[in-house]
Amino acid sequence: MNMPATLAELLDDAVAVLGAAGFEAPAFEARALLTGVLGLSREEMLAHPGCAIDAAARARFADALGRRAGREPLARITGQREFWSLPIGLCPDTLIPRPDSETVVEAALALVADRDEEHSILDLGTGSGCLLLALLWELPRARGLGIDRAPGALAMARDSARRLELEDRAEFRVGDWTHGLGGRFDIIVSNPPYVAEAEWAALPPEVRDFEPELALNGGPDGLAAYRALVPEIARLLAADGFAVVELGAGQHDDVAEICRNSGLFTGPVRRDLGGHPRALPLARRPVGLEKSKAKKKVGKKAIPV
């Protein structure tokens, strides 16, 4: 009969497997996989290297190791990723939320004059719901609507909203961008698909082979979704509201021009941690130089639809 493997043995095996699979930092990857799959903290793992692992957990880990060696991202294997320090659930229809996208949340919050005001928020291409849920987390009286074409992603977003106890203020609806939507929103955010067709082949296998194409494919030049969305943002934005859209690399000037052509003002772009222009504020008036002057509203604000 085989003795149960210890944590240290599982770790050694994983480092060997991931090293052979060509990972640059196999020890780092192996530790992350072990803690993620077994639900341990890094400290627990380091403190108890001789801890015996039962057969069920070993089987789970062996399956995860095979998937990771095949370049499946860790977050896909664990089914969860932290965004804005919130646990966000994932499924095959959801893009894994990127730390860069937190720049959109930062840019939006920087334009909110009073976080205790009521705001209506629209998140176009909400996917996992990460942007909308982070904003609702920070704006306790806001209500939000997330739209996506992928029903599976919306099921995950609803689940995350429930776990964060935000479900009373978050609605998720299947839709083709803004089709059928009316009314005006105080805050609109969007991280649209922005990968150009020519860039597809050069994407790392973790992205190209495991992320949903609907979440990434921005058409021939990567700008198709902006062309569809920006005029609609102009239509749906409240007079004193603002929008923030995420940008792909090198897209700032093209997107800013699309915005100007739709009669929107662009504010100072916010850079991500890598220094890349990432989050572009938009409004129907000059935006970004001062906080939104939206007046306090009385009573419960409905989501306009």
Ligand SMILES: C[S@@+](CC[C@H](N)C(=O)[O-])C[C@H]1O[C@@H](n2cnc3c(N)ncnc32)[C@H](O)[C@@H]1O
């Ligand atoms: C780059 S992902 C962003 C996901 C999430 N908001 C985030 O920031 O991680 C783009 C999202 O747009 C959705 N999408 C693509 N085309 C769409 C369309 N025509 N209408 C609505 N959503 C769409 C995709 O399903 C995907 O969830």
